[in-house]
Amino acid sequence: MWLKYGVNEDGILVCIEDITRGKTSLKCLYCNGELTAKKGKLKEHHFAHHGETCRPVANQEFPTLPLYDNFNIQLSSKDLAQLKLLWKEYGAKNYPTSSYLVTPGLIKAGMLKKNVYIKPPAYEFINLGKIPIGALELTQFNAVQEPLLLKKLLKLELAFKHAEYKNAPDLAYRLTDLKLYRAQLKRILSCTLYFLDIQTNKGTLYKIGVTTRPVTMRVAEVEIDLLAHYQTVAIKVLGSWAHRGNVELYFKHRYRDFNHPIGSLTEYYKFNTEAIKIVLSDLQQMQPKVLSQVEMDILEDKPNLIQVAV
Template sequence: MEVDCKYLVIGDMADVWLLKFGVNADNKLVNIVDVPSGKSDLICPYCGVKLVAKKGQVKEHHFAHTGQTCRSVTVKREFPTLPLYDNFNIELSGQALQLLKLLWKSCGQNGWSIPFSVDLKPLIKAKLLQKNPYQNPPGYEFTQLGMIPVGALPLKEFNQVQEPLLLKKLADIERQVELAKVLKSLNLKERSIDLWVYRTQLRRILEHRLYYLKVKTDSETLYKIGVTKRTIEERMVEIRRDLRCHYKTVELKVLGTWEHRGNVELYFKHRYQPFNYRLGSLTEYYKFGTEANAVLNDLEQMNLKCLSQIESDILAEDDKLVPATSQSHYL
């Protein structure tokens, strides 16, 4: 029997946290994107049960247990996911998210003041809206955080919001591990694995470079966003091969690359989703018209990523490292 992992409820909205990592025979964490669909030799980092890769067309790709889903991934607690990496709804309920989008369309994008109402209280409490006494008449405006769910925050400012949250979450998980050690808690192993999984995710986005390409074909011009750990030349060989299934001629031009910016790709897709242009199973292509220069400028305005000492240490880690409290399930 295969059992899908079910997870956490936040507010009045079920926010399904899907298991994205399994452990291989070398005690290395393996991401769901790096394995084919179906049965695998990977095991759950929390309980050691074999995993199945679920990579369908409807649900987000994730691992399922081949047996009973372990308590570690069903108990109501916060899981080690990267803030604002692949979920940009700021844990809003569906009703609150729709209200935020409506307010952006009616007021925010025009710079108009938002008059106070009782319905705004959850958005104000979540720091998505803030009071602006200088507007006439006085009212509320969108914060940087509030602009993320509607895809209105420029990429440079997105980095400024997300990066401190990434490191804060790391520090929080480290404190939980230390507290569990002091209290000799039964969940020390679980907390240590949380830290391992989180640091692995953080290392993954830091070791990837973001790239942006202009694609000229025999019939149209497209743009492509993506991330890679290899050289851009190696990646372009694959891109040309994929595109030749759709076009007779393909010419690629690199418009920019950004080291250690693997965190930006998914927000770019969220921000520019209306311009997404699918080519069969290929989903990272965009068709921009007069917006093309503004999009490139949005990318070029990003500051170069300067690694902190903590980030440098994470990049230098042996990715086979297992928390000291966690013994290999293969031993």
């Protein structure tokens, strides 16, 4: 996990993607230390302290969005490898999995559930267990992730209220946690997901991405980027989905085998005829997102704490 937000002199949280690389005037939310924007090509873009990193950031104690940029669900490398093997041999074929093949770690993480109505009882994959493998369709991914996003928001709100009631010494940290999490939620809700068909003189490419601006503006930038690599570029928008910034990274995880980097450009894909049919169906099955009152309040930066049902 990386720190991706700093606070400016007006107390506004600023995302790493909205500034240029190098030293900034932004401060750490937790310690008020000065921050540098690290925006290289190998690691995720993030903020680093000019001096010593404070404890919450160094220990990665700050809150992040569930199932947003890490899809291993905190499985050990051994459990993750076993999960992938079980999917290949059983889950992908809709076969039940014998109990002796399922590790305690997979059971504890809720990757599979026991079906007691078959003889002998055996385990079957649930939707959560399909996410580390990238086997869950986008619509079902949203159905799994969205309740977790709001549940974690409620947990952070309650932690802040409890600290406030007790006048606890960590009250400032709890408030910072809540502000940081709300900023992350606002970011993905503010973004529109888009999918592009790109015809070049060397063949067809596809691109997934998100933007907070009109998609047409982003398309113009994409064309400029690609003309440095191709003689001709013709772009068609195959679809856009407002408030679906949460989907981009899971899409990349799900279709990683088709990724086609172009120099430092990493969001491009090559799909064959059959694969693109599956991808388009996957995307087109997503219904327009209807914002809840909680989500609308976050987008409007309403400062009051919001009560949500678990």
